[in-house]
Amino acid sequence: MFFKIKSYLHYLWKSTNQHGVHSPFVYNLVTRCFYDKKLRQSYGLIASIVENDPSEISLKNAKLLNRLLSYLNYSTILILNNSPDCITKILSINNSISVSYSTEDIVQFDFIYLDIDQLKNNPKLQQTLFSKVHNDSLLLISSIHQSKGNQAFWRQLQHHSRTKVTIDTFHLGFIFFRKEQEKEHFVIRV
Numbered sequence: 001m002f003f004k005i006k007s008y009l010h011y012l013w014k015s016t017n018q019h020g021v022h023s024p025f026v027y028n029l030v031t032r033c034f035y036d037k038k039l040r041q042s043y044g045l046i047a048s049i050v051e052n053d054p055s056e057i058s059l060k061n062a063k064l065l066n067r068l069l070s071y072l073n074y075s076t077i078l079i080l081n082n083s084p085d086c087i088t089k090i091l092s093i094n095n096s097i098s099v100s101y102s103t104e105d106i107v108q109f110d111f112i113y114l115d116i117d118q119l120k121n122n123p124k125l126q127q128t129l130f131s132k133v134h135n136d137s138l139l140l141i142s143s144i145h146q147s148k149g150n151q152a153f154w155r156q157l158q159h160h161s162r163t164k165v166t167i168d169t170f171h172l173g174f175i176f177f178r179k180e181q182e183k184e185h186f187v188i189r190v
Helices: 002-014 024-034 040-051 059-072 085-092 115-120 124-131 148-158
Strands: 075-081 096-099 109-115 133-142 165-168 172-176 185-188
Touching: 024 165, 024 172, 040 059, 040 085, 059 085, 059 109, 059 133, 059 148, 075 085, 085 096, 115 124, 115 133, 115 148, 124 133, 124 172, 148 165, 148 172
Parallel strands: 075 096, 075 109, 109 133, 165 185
Antiparallel strands: 133 172, 165 172
């Protein structure tokens, strides 16, 4: 428990909002999606899913997940089998998406969601996932600050040669592969 508190305090100390972001892509993502305060019809259903599911996703992060797909205009989604069932439900609300649960179904994915432990304990999966993304794909990883091992692995992913932009929101880690962008790492308060 002490590790999580220390990790969170460190995150708060390093984190910024949109004013600390100098990348137009990330600035727009933060201001137009992360900090979007508009009430949406889907939020009532999302709240009911989060309330009835014992997974560890917060209502705030569930709403963000739902907004991400429409903001980034993603349609091909990979959710690995060990991910909570509620993630598929949350992503599907008011989004026209095709969800796969196996890397074999589709050549490339717009959006991939998984827990860091699934990736950390399987180097072959990491190689497979990095081959299934395109320039505008997002690899979204949960539990990046759950343990020292997860934090160390998150840092490894940040330094991977294919990784261009990473965003740490404490509970979620965003990895973008945008070739046109310089390698940058952001710690954003959500």
